[in-house]
Structure formats: C-alpha cells, structure tokens
Amino acid sequence: MIDLRSDTLTKPSQIMRDMMSRAEVGDDVYGEDPTVNELEAYAAEITGKEAALFVTSGTQGNQAAVLAHTQLGQEVIMDTDAHVFIYEGAAISAFAGVQSRTLPHDRGQIAIKDLKAAIRSDDVHHPETGLIWLENTHNRGGGAVLPIEYLKEVHHFAKEVGVPVHMDGARIFNAAVASGVAVKEITQHVDTVQFCLSKGLGAPVGSILAGDQSFIHKARKKRKMLGGGLRQAGILASAGLLALRSNIDRLAEDHQNAVLLAEAINTYTDLSVNHPVETNIVIAETDQSSRTAQEWVELLAQKNVKIIQYKAESLRFTTNLDVSKKDIEKVIEVLKEIS
Ligand SMILES: *Cc1c(COP(=O)(O)O)cnc(C)c1O
Numbered sequence: 001m002i003d004l005r006s007d008t009l010t011k012p013s014q015i016m017r018d019m020m021s022r023a024e025v026g027d028d029v030y031g032e033d034p035t036v037n038e039l040e041a042y043a044a045e046i047t048g049k050e051a052a053l054f055v056t057s058g059t060q061g062n063q064a065a066v067l068a069h070t071q072l073g074q075e076v077i078m079d080t081d082a083h084v085f086i087y088e089g090a091a092i093s094a095f096a097g098v099q100s101r102t103l104p105h106d107r108g109q110i111a112i113k114d115l116k117a118a119i120r121s122d123d124v125h126h127p128e129t130g131l132i133w134l135e136n137t138h139n140r141g142g143g144a145v146l147p148i149e150y151l152k153e154v155h156h157f158a159k160e161v162g163v164p165v166h167m168d169g170a171r172i173f174n175a176a177v178a179s180g181v182a183v184k185e186i187t188q189h190v191d192t193v194q195f196c197l198s199k200g201l202g203a204p205v206g207s208i209l210a211g212d213q214s215f216i217h218k219a220r221k222k223r224k225m226l227g228g229g230l231r232q233a234g235i236l237a238s239a240g241l242l243a244l245r246s247n248i249d250r251l252a253e254d255h256q257n258a259v260l261l262a263e264a265i266n267t268y269t270d271l272s273v274n275h276p277v278e279t280n281i282v283i284a285e286t287d288q289s290s291r292t293a294q295e296w297v298e299l300l301a302q303k304n305v306k307i308i309q310y311k312a313e314s315l316r317f318t319t320n321l322d323v324s325k326k327d328i329e330k331v332i333e334v335l336k337e338i339s
Contacts, residue, residue: 002327003306007171007199007254007280007320016202016239023238027231028054029224035234039241043208046244047193048184051216053209054237056228058083058170061194061209063091065166066131067222068215069192072097074130077118079105081140082133083168095226098130107275108138108146112153119161132158134190135168137175143258143281145175151189164191170207174200174279177251191215200251200280201243202321205236247321254280254319257328261317264332269339271296271315282317283310303334 003009012020026032036054043052055061062084066076076092078085080102084092092098101118103110120126132154138144158165167190169175176183187193192211197203209219223229230236255278262273262282270291271284286293293309300307310316319328 001304001306002323002331004317004319004323004331005306005308007318010200010202010321012202012204012239016204016242019238019242020235023234025232025234028233029229029231033232033234033237035241036237039237039244040208042241042244044210046183047187047195047208047210049187049193049210050212051210053216053219053223054230054233054240055194055207055209055223056205056230057198058168058194058196058207059088059091060223060226060228061207062088062166062168063095063226064219064222064228065192065194065209065211066092066096066098067225068218069164069166070096070098070130071128073127074098075101075120075127076131076133077101077103077110077115077129077163078133079103079108079110079135079138081105081108081138082135083139083170084133084135086140099127101129105138105141107141107144108135109150112157115154115157119163129161129163132163132165133168134165135170136186137171137178137279137281139170139281142275142283143171143174143277143279144275145178145278146186148179148181148185148189151186155189166190167193169193169195171196171199171279173248174251174255177248178255178278197240197243200254200320201240201247203236203239203243206240208240250321251280253325254321254323257319257323257325258282258317260325260328261319261331264335265317268332268336280319282319284315284317285313286315287313299338300334303338305331305334 136146197206262277270289
C-alpha cells in the first residue's frame, strides 16, 4: 500500500524507536525532563526565538498560543481556509472566547489592504483586534509557501498597529526547504510560531510553540490548563530531536516527488493540478474528469494507492517520508493504467 493521504501517517523508524527507548527522562511539569529541555532549547535556537514549549499536537500549540496572546471577546484575523478555522473544532471560540474574522486569501496571502481594513477601531461597538494569524505552508492552499517579502510587510504593519502575529507553521520546514532559507529567516517576521514534529519530520507525536520568554511562560500555563502538562515526556521529545536533526533536508525529496506526481496527473489523467506545486501537497481537481472524486479515491484504493477526497471536486495527494521515489513511479504507472 502506498499511502498518500497525509504526512501525519509516517511511522517512527527503528533508529527513532531505539532513541526513544533510551531517552533520559524526568517530570516535565517540574521542568526536570532533560530531553524535553534539550528539545525546547534546540527548537528555540532554530526558530531564532527566546524560548520554546513542547506541546502534544499542532492544535494544542495553536490553542495555547491563542490563549496566551488574547483576551476574552477579542477578534483574531485569519484567512477563510485557515486550519484553525476549519479543523480545530472552533476551539478558539470555545476555549479562548475570541471570534474569528476570516478574510479572503490567495494561497494563504491575505491582501495587505484587507488586513488594514480589518483592524478594529476603538468604537464601543467593536471587538478589539487581538491577533493576526498566518499559515505557512498553507494546507488548503496546496502547500503554498508565504513569500518572505509578504511576511515582512504584514509584520511591519502589525507592529505599527500593535497587534501580534502568530504563524501556524505546522509545515514550516517545508516552507524553509522550498525557499532555500533557514527557518529563522521566516520566523523572524512573526512573533510566535507553532510547528509540527509529527508531520513531514516523521516523529510520532508532538509540536513546538516558540516565542519570547514571557509569551512561553504564559503559554506553559495555558498548556497545563489544556491538559498538556506531560510527565516523562522525554520519550516523545527524543523522537522530536531526532526528527529536527535528521529529517529537515530530506523534505526536498518529498517536494520533488510531489512535482513528479503533479506532472504525471496533468499528463496522463483527466484530473488537473492547477496550483504551483511548491512543497509536498498536490491538489487535483476532478471537475473536468469522467470520474467523481469519490470514484477516484475508491479506484486508486483498489490499486493499493491511498489518497483523500479534499473538497467536493478535488483530491489531495501528500508525499511524505514513508513514500519513496520508486513508490511515486509505481503510482504514476497506476495512473497511466487507469486513465
Ligand atoms: C496538521 C495541522 C495542524 C494541527 O496539527 P495536529 O497535530 O494535527 O493537531 C495545524 N495547522 C495546520 C496547517 C496543519 O496542517
């Protein structure tokens, strides 16, 4: 089976499991887990932030960020397709008591003029703008990378109006590798960032939230409130450390595989990939196809290729650590065969 449903499906390698079994541990709620401390220090260093916090998931990292950044009744500006808006169960409203202000976007980029217009005035009727939210790479935008120039512009404007910027960087290392820059070149333009260890980087569990000391101090409390104060979490953190040390550069292979796949889809099938393939996500539209999205999913599954239906008329193929170039060549053979 070649599984292209998501990059969350990767399984820890034998080396990773061995490291986990040997990890030095302590009680992390007491701040005494040396492996968690090492991971947090390393994550702070590579994101160029003062401090970092190991969290159980990307969702928990994002929610701890909202809780630490905002006050009840504030508003968070985000794009209409943001993961935090679509896939986190309205947690920001349920837990932080803030409302989402969603704006149109082009592959994750909200026009600066729209951002400017969305900042609330001091009028007694309005909520306060508490946070600006960016997603990089942009999942529903087909793994799109936010350009550094855009980030600079948003951050410059946000500072002027005194609103912090959080980046949901679940796949920020894909963005860094695709742009050929170190991750801190990206994160210097946001106040805080969340990234996933458990997606393309191949760790079984965990995410990181990074920012300045006072923010992480607050977020640590929020994480505890969310049930994320773990005890001997070094077992998990050791996998995260290995993922960060070994699996960043190889993301380039996933990106090359995604390009090969997209070219084959456009050449051999009646599906169409209409977006530039910058990272590891390929969205194929079915509107010109003789088959529905569901039929494609079923047919490919019969041929041992797993993908997911994305929107009503689109499919998502996600390349990852457990899918080799040979596997992609096999998928391409299957596509040719069934076209
Ligand atoms: C996966 C993802 C998350 C959430 O991560 P989980 O670990 O699944 O909770 C957040 N944002 C984006 C953009 C993601 O793709």
